[in-house]
Amino acid sequence: MSTIGAADEDAFALQHAVGELVTNAIEHSAGHDTVRLSARLTPTGAVEVTVTGRGAWREPQRVSARGRGLALTSQLVDELSMDRSAAGTVATLRHRLTRPAALLDSAAPAPTPPVHPPQPVEPEIADDPARPDTVVVSGPVDAASAERLQHELMYRSRGGTVPLTVDLSAVTHLASAGVAVLHAVAARHRIQGTELTLLAPPSCPARHVLTLVALPYS
Numbered sequence: 733m734s735t736i737g738a739a740d741e742d743a744f745a746l747q748h749a750v751g752e753l754v755t756n757a758i759e760h761s762a763g764h765d766t767v768r769l770s771a772r773l774t775p776t777g778a779v780e781v782t783v784t785g786r787g788a789w790r791e792p793q794r795v796s797a798r799g800r801g802l803a804l805t806s807q808l809v810d811e812l813s814m815d816r817s818a819a820g821t822v823a824t825l826r827h828r829l830t831r832p833a834a835l836l837d838s839a840a841p842a843p844t845p846p847v848h849p850p851q852p853v854e855p856e857i858a859d860d861p862a863r864p865d866t867v868v869v870s871g872p873v874d875a876a877s878a879e880r881l882q883h884e885l886m887y888r889s890r891g892g893t894v895p896l897t898v899d900l901s902a903v904t905h906l907a908s909a910g911v912a913v914l915h916a917v918a919a920r921h922r923i924q925g926t927e928l929t930l931l932a933p934p935s936c937p938a939r940h941v942l943t944l945v946a947l948p949y950s
Contacts, residue, residue: 739830742779744937745808746827750781752801752908753823755875757785760821778810778828786820800945801908807944855903857884865895870902873910882913889928892920897929900938900949911945918947 738746750769757767768784806812809827855871857880867888873881889896898914900906914930921928930949932939942949 738779742827742829744940746779746781748905748907748937748941749805749808749812749825749827750783751874751905752805753781753783753825755907755909756801757783757821757823759875760785774826776828778826780824780826783823784820800912804908804911804941804944855881857881859888860899863897863899866897866899868899868902870904872905872907873903873913874905874907875909878907878909878913881910882916885913885917886920889917889921889926892917892924892926892928895927895929896921897931899931900942901931901933901936903936903938906938906941911941911947914942914947915945 750771754767754769766786769781771779771781774780802812802814805825809825811826813824815822815824855869855873855877857867857869860866860868867885869881885896885898886892896917903910918928930942930947932942932949939949
């Protein structure tokens with residue numbers, strides 16, 4: 733992303749949005765094992781990404797937790813369109829970079845992209861010995877790990893019957909599946925009349941997502 737002049741905000745939005753579309757395509761694949769992704773930088777400085785899946789489209793239900801991924805994606809990028817047919821679904825997003833894309837001189841060497849440490853495949857979920865009733869979540873929370881997160885939070889809160897604080901400061905990626913878990917756990921606490929506190933400082937990726945989905949945090 734840095735080689736085309738993308739700011740950190742652009743990288744955050746595109747990584748989350750593309751991840752949601754790919755996850756959605758896989759969930760709707762109906763047994764097909766191929767999801768196609770293509771991306772390009774337009775002459776006007778916008779990134780255009782297309783995700784194609786062969787599964788049939790299913791309308792999200794208003795009363796269901798499904799559909800949060802598309803809602804989140806539409807808030808992260810400038811434009812989201814869906815082309816549905818019997819042969820499959822094509823999702824296209826467009827996002828204009830917040831600073832102009834750098835034009836590389838063909839005679840000059842291309843800049844070396846920064847090397848980021850690999851993210852853990854599974855998030856770490858652990859009690860904080862220094863803070864009673866606090867759970868610290870680290871790493872990415874996506875569709876593959878959301879069920880485990882819900883199990884751990886429900887276990888530690890005894891089904892929502894005791895107050896719980898969830899520290900999301902070290903969460904590197906919060907997908908819509910993770911948002912659905914937090915909504916479900918918060919709802920259980922409301923039923924039990926106990927408090928669920930989500931900690932998300934300004935510097936962490938989870939804070940931006942929680943703001944978009946209107947989940948209260950401290």
